[in-house]
Amino acid sequence: AEQCLSDHLRSREAIGSSTACDCEVMVLSYKQPCNDTSLRHVEYFFDPSKSWATGRNLLYENAMERDKLFLYYIFIDDDIELETTDNQKLANAWRAFEQSLILYE
Numbered sequence: 001a002e003q004c005l006s007d008h009l010r011s012r013e014a015i016g017s018s019t020a021c022d023c024e025v026m027v028l029s030y031k032q033p034c035n036d037t038s039l040r041h042v043e044y045f046f047d048p049s050k051s052w053a054t055g056r057n058l059l060y061e062n063a064m065e066r067d068k069l070f071l072y073y074i075f076i077d078d079d080i081e082l083e084t085t086d087n088q089k090l091a092n093a094w095r096a097f098e099q100s101l102i103l104y105e
Helices: 054-063 093-104
Strands: 025-029 042-046
Touching: 025 054, 042 093
Parallel strands: 025 042
Antiparallel strands: none
16 A cells, blocks of 8 residues: 555445454555554554565564464455455455355365
């Protein structure tokens, strides 16, 4: 991200609510630090020297240092938008994605 989590990702339907997504979010910004503390499940990191690959590695290493283990780790760019297909029962694409990962696990 250039600075903070994009508005469309901050929505409850995406990853903006810790109760809706049951997730922790780590965001690496490369242009400016983000000082937003309104989403307690989102942690911001700043490093303008990181590329996409080295930035992903930094976030992965940080995730591995946490006490909590997760079923899956997802690395995305801040311009991602998910859509459901016609045959999916869940109207929310992010929840449908989570359900697919859980079923696959």
